[in-house]
Amino acid sequence: MSLEIKVPPVGESITEVVLSRWVKNDGEFVEMDEIIAELESDKATFELTAEKAGTLKIVASEGDTLEIGAVVCSIEEGGAAPKTENESPKAEEKAAPAADKAAAPVAEKESKDSYASGTPSPAAGKILAEKGIDAGSVKGTGVDGRITKEDANNAQAGKPAAKAEAPKAAAAPAPVAGSRNERAEKMSPLRKTVAKRLVAVKNETAMLTTFNEVNMKPIMDLRAKYKDQFKEKHGVGLGFMSFFTKAVCEAAKDFPAVNARIDGEQIVYNDFVDVSIAVSAPKGLVVPIIRNAESMSLAQIEKTVIELATKARDSKLTIEEMTGGTFTITNGGVFGSMMSTPIINAPQSAILGMHNIIERPIAENKEVVIRPMMYIALSYDHRIIDGRESVGFLVRVKQLLEDPARLLLGV
Numbered sequence: 001m002s003l004e005i006k007v008p009p010v011g012e013s014i015t016e017v018v019l020s021r022w023v024k025n026d027g028e029f030v031e032m033d034e035i036i037a038e039l040e041s042d043k044a045t046f047e048l049t050a051e052k053a054g055t056l057k058i059v060a061s062e063g064d065t066l067e068i069g070a071v072v073c074s075i076e077e078g079g080a081a082p083k084t085e086n087e088s089p090k091a092e093e094k095a096a097p098a099a100d101k102a103a104a105p106v107a108e109k110e111s112k113d114s115y116a117s118g119t120p121s122p123a124a125g126k127i128l129a130e131k132g133i134d135a136g137s138v139k140g141t142g143v144d145g146r147i148t149k150e151d152a153n154n155a156q157a158g159k160p161a162a163k164a165e166a167p168k169a170a171a172a173p174a175p176v177a178g179s180r181n182e183r184a185e186k187m188s189p190l191r192k193t194v195a196k197r198l199v200a201v202k203n204e205t206a207m208l209t210t211f212n213e214v215n216m217k218p219i220m221d222l223r224a225k226y227k228d229q230f231k232e233k234h235g236v237g238l239g240f241m242s243f244f245t246k247a248v249c250e251a252a253k254d255f256p257a258v259n260a261r262i263d264g265e266q267i268v269y270n271d272f273v274d275v276s277i278a279v280s281a282p283k284g285l286v287v288p289i290i291r292n293a294e295s296m297s298l299a300q301i302e303k304t305v306i307e308l309a310t311k312a313r314d315s316k317l318t319i320e321e322m323t324g325g326t327f328t329i330t331n332g333g334v335f336g337s338m339m340s341t342p343i344i345n346a347p348q349s350a351i352l353g354m355h356n357i358i359e360r361p362i363a364e365n366k367e368v369v370i371r372p373m374m375y376i377a378l379s380y381d382h383r384i385i386d387g388r389e390s391v392g393f394l395v396r397v398k399q400l401l402e403d404p405a406r407l408l409l410g411v
Contacts, residue, residue, distance in 0.1 A: 002074045003052055007066050010041055011319045017041045018189050019064045019072065026058040030075065037072065042193035044322065045283070045315040050075055063186070120147035127152035190284045201346045206382035209341040212394045214401045216357050216372045219243055222404055234299035240354070241277070242301040244329055244397075246407045248352060249273045249294040251396040252327065257385045258350045258378075258393045259326050267384055276325035276345055277305060280335075281312040287345060288317055289325045298407075333357065333374065342379050349384050352397070353377040 007017055020040040024030050030050040037048040050056070054075040060066055120128055120135050124147045128135055131152075138155045140147035187195070201207065223238050230238045252259040252273050260269045273294045276287040288308035293301060311317045328345040333356035342353040353376065360373045378394045400406050 002057070002076045003054070004071050005036070005048065005051060005073045005075065007039065007068050007070050007072060008048075009068055010039075010044075010046060011323075014041045014068070014319075016065055016067050016189070019060050019062055019066060020045065022058065022062055023047075024056050026056060028056050030054065030056050039066075039072075040189055040283070041319075042189040044286075044317050044319055046318075048072060052077075054078060065189075120152060124149050124152035128155065131155065188283055190286075194284060197346060198343055201344050205344060205346070207344055207379055208382045208387075208390070209377050209379040210387070210390050210394055211339075211375060211377050212398050214374045214376055214398050215362070216240075216374050216401070218402055219404050220372060230299070234302070236299060236302040236306060238298065239302060239305070241305050241329070241331070242298040243401060243404060243407065244352070244354060245275050245290065245293050245296075245301050246298065247397045247400040248275060248327060248329065250400055250407065251393050252294075254396055255385075255389045255393040257389050258380065260384060261326070261347045261349055262381070262384055263347070270326050272326070274324055274326045276328040276348070277308065278328060278330035278345075279309050279312040281315065281317075283315065286312050286317060286322060287325065287328060288312060288321045289323075291324075328352070329354065331355075339375050339377070341377060344379055344381060350378060350380040350390070350393075353379070 010017065017039045018041075019037060021038045022036070023038065024034070024036045030036055030053065032050055032053045034050050035047045036050050036056060039046055039048055052075055054077050057074045057076060059074065060070070060072050066072065120138070120140070125135065127149065128138065128147075133152075133155050135147060138147050138151055139145075141151055219240065227238050230236075256269050257267075259273055260267050262268075272292050275290045275293040277290060278285055278287050288311070290296070290301060290304050290308070296304070308317070308321065311321070325345065326348060328342075328348060328351040330342050330351060331354040332340050332342075333354050337355050338358065339355060340353055342351045344351050355375045355377070357372045357374045359370050361368050362371050362373065363369075364371070376394065376397065378390055380390045
């Protein structure tokens with residue numbers, strides 16, 4: 001008796017998945033609860049396990065798009081299936097014709113001397129050039145039709161050419177150097193979903209971006225002073241993301257619309273801050289969430305960021321870890337971006353973009369000094385967030401980052 005293994009439900013909004021990889025082979029014996037395949041949805045990758053022990057019979061192929069409930073494979077009851085040796089097919093003898101050596105065409109040696117018919121002698125050529133007469137219009141009387149000096153002296157200027165010049169063939173376009181290969185790749189469910197969401201955000205929101213810059217020296221000095229003690233005590237390094245997350249949570253208290261969302265004809269305000277962190281994973285951009293970030297310490301935020309980033313790189317994030325979020329932070333600076341306008345992560349209303357740190361001259365206490373500066377950008381939905389609120393929020397974030405003691409004191 002065989003048991004059909006079907007695509008299990010993986011989330012309310014997910015209707016189909018892609019069979020990304022078979023872990024077990026067709027005809028192979030599998031144990032109960034053993035991983036047999038990997039399925040990929042538009043949000044995460046998850047594993048398909050055997051619901052009983054038996055011999056695996058594969059139905060779907062790698063790369064197939066399957067609806068929820070579709071049959072992926074079946075498992076036949078019984079002991080370990082005998083392994084079928086894949087006999088290598090006897091190679092059919094190919095009648096490979098011997099490569100005939102192409103005989104290089106041998107140029108026939110001209111039996112005539114170097115002056116062909118209609119060619120003037122040096123003296124004749126000089127005379128014709130002085131008269132402005134084309135040699136093609138003169139009939140030679142010398143050996144093999146060669147034009148002699150006497151022929152040149154007797155030639156009359158203005159005589160029409162005996163031969164009409166053949167029209168020149170159009171020059172062939174020069175070949176382009178280098179490879180010009182193309183390849184088409186099917187979009188993954190994640191990439192298709194990202195594409196649809198980004199276009200929807202641009203079309204359905206009144207998105208606008210405001211910019212500011214942050215002097216990162218106070219945070220960098222603080223990290224340099226306490227990084228060893230921090231790592232020794234908490235087991236994680238002290239990065240920039242925890243400072244930015246705390247600054248966003250504090251600023252959201254003063255500007256709650258930045259942490260809100262539109263739901264139909266209502267505005268939903270949150271008294272918590274679930275910060276989505278944009279992470280570049282092997283299969284595309286994912287945004288795992290730090291829940292209740294406003295109640296976390298810097299160390300707790302750092303530990304959560306490392307945990308989520310590791311899961312993202314290993315494609316181990318669950319649907320729950322990427323569902324929700326009230327505000328997003330993205331750091332293009334790790335890739336060298338100096339300035340960008342990040343796109344809102346719907347249904348959220350705002351996203352903060354971090355960028356790379358560049359030492360630049362700035363005015364400080366009426367003096368020009370060199371400081372490590374970072375541009376920051378806030379993209380927001382103008383339907384719910386006014387310009388005053390967006391600018392005020394970003395200025396508040398800037399103040400907290402340039403005076404990190406405020407993050408600890410909450411002032």
